Amino acid sequence: MSDTGRPGQPEWLPGATAPTHRPAATPQGATAPVAGGWAGQAGTQGAAPSATEPARATPGDGDGPDGGAPGGRPAWVLPVAIGAAVLVVVGVVVGILVARGGDDGPAPAASTVVLPVPTPAVEPAARAATTAFASALPTTVLQYALEASQDDAEWLGAGALEAYTETFTDGDGGTLTVRAAQLETTQEATALLQGLTAALPVAAPDAGAPTSTQTADADADADADAQVELPQSGDVEVGGAVVGTYTVVDAGDGTGVAVWQNGTAVFQLTAPLADVVDAYSAYGL
Numbered sequence: 001m002s003d004t005g006r007p008g009q010p011e012w013l014p015g016a017t018a019p020t021h022r023p024a025a026t027p028q029g030a031t032a033p034v035a036g037g038w039a040g041q042a043g044t045q046g047a048a049p050s051a052t053e054p055a056r057a058t059p060g061d062g063d064g065p066d067g068g069a070p071g072g073r074p075a076w077v078l079p080v081a082i083g084a085a086v087l088v089v090v091g092v093v094v095g096i097l098v099a100r101g102g103d104d105g106p107a108p109a110a111s112t113v114v115l116p117v118p119t120p121a122v123e124p125a126a127r128a129a130t131t132a133f134a135s136a137l138p139t140t141v142l143q144y145a146l147e148a149s150q151d152d153a154e155w156l157g158a159g160a161l162e163a164y165t166e167t168f169t170d171g172d173g174g175t176l177t178v179r180a181a182q183l184e185t186t187q188e189a190t191a192l193l194q195g196l197t198a199a200l201p202v203a204a205p206d207a208g209a210p211t212s213t214q215t216a217d218a219d220a221d222a223d224a225d226a227q228v229e230l231p232q233s234g235d236v237e238v239g240g241a242v243v244g245t246y247t248v249v250d251a252g253d254g255t256g257v258a259v260w261q262n263g264t265a266v267f268q269l270t271a272p273l274a275d276v277v278d279a280y281s282a283y284g285l
Helices: 040-044 077-099 132-136 153-157 186-198 276-283
Strands: 144-151 162-169 175-182 232-238 241-250 255-262 265-272
Touching: 132 162, 144 175, 153 162, 186 241, 186 255, 186 265, 232 255, 241 276, 255 276, 265 276
Parallel strands: none
Antiparallel strands: 144 162, 162 175, 175 265, 232 241, 241 255, 255 265
């Protein structure tokens, strides 16, 4: 053995290329290899390595590519761990999708289409009366604009403090008529409303005239769609308080009539049957 050699390390012959990796650790119970053979217990097992061949690291004992990952961990541990994590994530995602209903997905939410409120195509006329009651009366109702206003002689004769008959137009031949009266007491207003309600038409409609329960053909114009069920009646409320009652009927001639009371005020509205309920709701008093 050369003087430059270290105990426990192989002595390399002149001209041999030294290994670039660290020699493998010596197994417990075996002596270090020497040129020409193995000493101790390993000397009788297998062929001795050549003097010119670098010593190989024992698999699993070192840091090199043959010996596993640094620190003694096998090289396959990290890839396997990553693969297991991926499988767990995939399982969680599949579970969520199944819980949400699988391929069917959540049911779509119902939606409601709200059509814009009709507005007049013509300008309303100026009302001659300027009292507080007259000024509170609307000059437009849906697509109808005030066309004319005059005193209602009949209702004035019945004891109204002031009363008006007003005509509204849509500018295309459609008309709406409103009678409005202001009385001195609620009792007088109730008495007038009862007389109007009793006089509402109850006869069967003329043959061929549209009715409130008639359904239009699929090809008919939108204005001929099925109407709401009539007659209708109920309480008139303002701010949660009942201030009167209302009644809406089918007049049987293609029009509808609504009568109602609001405190000391009484109203009667006549409009095309398709518009009467909406016009009553939009009148605002």
